[in-house]
Amino acid sequence: MRHVRLTALFALVMGGCQTTSTTSSNSSGHSSGSATTSTQAEVWRKSVPKPGPQPQPTLPVFERAQLKNGLTVMVIQNRTLPLVSFRMVIRGGSREDPQALPGLTAFSFGMLDEGAAEMSALEFSDAVADLGASFSAGASQDSGYLSVSGLSRNRDQMLELMSNALLKPRLEKKDFRRIQEQTVASLMRRRGSASGLAFEYVPGLLYGDKHPYGHPASGTVESVKRLKLKHVRRHLPKVLSPHRASFVASGDVSLEEAKELAEKYFGQWKGTRRPVTAPPAKAATARERITLIHKDNSPQTMIILYRPMFGRGGSDEIAALVTNQIYGGSFTARLNFVLREEKGYTYGARAFLSLRDKVGAYLASSKVRQDVTGPALSAFVDIMDSMKSSPPTDAEISRAKDGLVRSLTGQFESINAASAAAESLFVYRLPLDRYAKLPEMYSGISREKVAEMTNKYLVSDLFHVILVGDSKKIMKQIKETNLGPVKLIVPKQ
Numbered sequence: 001m002r003h004v005r006l007t008a009l010f011a012l013v014m015g016g017c018q019t020t021s022t023t024s025s026n027s028s029g030h031s032s033g034s035a036t037t038s039t040q041a042e043v044w045r046k047s048v049p050k051p052g053p054q055p056q057p058t059l060p061v062f063e064r065a066q067l068k069n070g071l072t073v074m075v076i077q078n079r080t081l082p083l084v085s086f087r088m089v090i091r092g093g094s095r096e097d098p099q100a101l102p103g104l105t106a107f108s109f110g111m112l113d114e115g116a117a118e119m120s121a122l123e124f125s126d127a128v129a130d131l132g133a134s135f136s137a138g139a140s141q142d143s144g145y146l147s148v149s150g151l152s153r154n155r156d157q158m159l160e161l162m163s164n165a166l167l168k169p170r171l172e173k174k175d176f177r178r179i180q181e182q183t184v185a186s187l188m189r190r191r192g193s194a195s196g197l198a199f200e201y202v203p204g205l206l207y208g209d210k211h212p213y214g215h216p217a218s219g220t221v222e223s224v225k226r227l228k229l230k231h232v233r234r235h236l237p238k239v240l241s242p243h244r245a246s247f248v249a250s251g252d253v254s255l256e257e258a259k260e261l262a263e264k265y266f267g268q269w270k271g272t273r274r275p276v277t278a279p280p281a282k283a284a285t286a287r288e289r290i291t292l293i294h295k296d297n298s299p300q301t302m303i304i305l306y307r308p309m310f311g312r313g314g315s316d317e318i319a320a321l322v323t324n325q326i327y328g329g330s331f332t333a334r335l336n337f338v339l340r341e342e343k344g345y346t347y348g349a350r351a352f353l354s355l356r357d358k359v360g361a362y363l364a365s366s367k368v369r370q371d372v373t374g375p376a377l378s379a380f381v382d383i384m385d386s387m388k389s390s391p392p393t394d395a396e397i398s399r400a401k402d403g404l405v406r407s408l409t410g411q412f413e414s415i416n417a418a419s420a421a422a423e424s425l426f427v428y429r430l431p432l433d434r435y436a437k438l439p440e441m442y443s444g445i446s447r448e449k450v451a452e453m454t455n456k457y458l459v460s461d462l463f464h465v466i467l468v469g470d471s472k473k474i475m476k477q478i479k480e481t482n483l484g485p486v487k488l489i490v491p492k493q
Helices: 002-016 032-041 104-113 121-130 152-167 173-191 194-207 221-226 229-239 255-266 317-327 334-342 370-389 394-406 408-412 415-427 434-443 447-457 471-480
Strands: 063-066 072-077 083-091 134-139 143-151 245-251 290-294 300-310 346-355 359-369 464-469 486-489
Touching: 063 255, 072 255, 072 415, 083 152, 083 415, 104 121, 104 134, 104 143, 104 152, 104 173, 104 229, 121 152, 134 152, 143 152, 143 415, 152 255, 173 194, 173 221, 173 229, 194 290, 194 300, 194 359, 194 464, 245 255, 245 415, 290 471, 300 346, 300 370, 317 334, 317 346, 317 370, 317 394, 317 434, 317 447, 334 346, 334 359, 334 370, 359 370, 370 447, 370 464, 370 471, 394 408, 394 434, 394 447, 408 415, 408 434, 464 471, 471 486
Parallel strands: 072 245, 290 464, 290 486
Antiparallel strands: 063 072, 083 143, 083 245, 134 143, 300 359, 300 464, 346 359
8 A cells, every 4th residue: 555655656746747848759769859848947057046135134222221329221122032131240350350369350250159148059059940040150351240041931030149149149168168179170271271371371471460451360270279268258349339330131121121120139239439440551562582381292282473452442443353354263264274274284273353441462373283383383474474465355355244244143143142242332331333333334344444454453573472382392393483582481380
């Protein structure tokens, strides 16, 4: 029976594919008319289909209000799913660390979910899990945060937990010791990788040890070991204040609802009005040496080129992003194409702008095979210089702009991502329509503007170099590049 059904189905499908035109048969029994029709039907294959109009990205709308106690409320409404994300963002971050205690701010914020009000750390964690929610807290260079997300029907319970964590943290000694041990262990593991070791040194080499950005946000093994619970208890009241904070709500919530929730759970929050001091600018200087950090028996060498730049929201930001997209900001950029596809030195090479408050950095990096350390380092510089000798073509510029525009929607693919975008607007004091205007801003960058950015910022002599690798095996290669004398650093074990 099954065979009969399949045979009938096959006949029906094949019959549906037959042409209805009248044909004559040739001597071999084949239909010549059918062949002609088939040939005519295949003509379209000879031409490459033309692309349709480029779809315009659909970007979220940001709304803002303010409570009487100074707390800013920001909302990105999206009723698609019954989910909501709440994020309390506080300007400041690790740049407010005491000089002797790098990492104190990040550590202090990390203690905020270790028990609150009447709940111990374990009870707090269980309460979050019972709601099917997620909770986190931490700090970067420019801000600290508390975040909770889950089903919108549980929003009151989630915000009660966030309010208690912010306003009534337990800060118990046993929890402090546990988090300190975990943080030290994590930083030790990071030192075990070439990239982790490199980026522990980069902030100090880039900005200077005494600059607010001159240390990793998480601190170092040595600085975290020096922390005491009393430091956390003294520091948090200094950095937690509604006057420098924003309550960001994303997802299944409106501005009016967010204002009511913020007033209910944070309206009584008081704090000292302490301004956030902008970090000093850092001028680019000529490269005087190459810094080599020794790592025994490393099969790869981590290469990082870096220089200081303008801060977030600077007048050159959009044009510089387009220019970098051509040099090293994408998979098809010149840097990755030469080092990966053409020479096979690495699995990938990238360049990016790390722009913060009033001052930022331009970095290019890659992990390359140990035996090609010298040629790869020279290639970084040569490709940068080629941006002038072989200026970007119209096709490269168009591809760069299209890539940046089309990637915008990916920044809002989740409610947490939308909250992070709102956080950026608040922390760096950017206008609410910043993202909505980006497509037009990217599209307006001309070939002449790209050339200006190249000449202004892609100056290889202004990029300093840090390498992490086995100095015994790569020193000779590095010296042969003639990019400067080598300063060797052997980290303490």
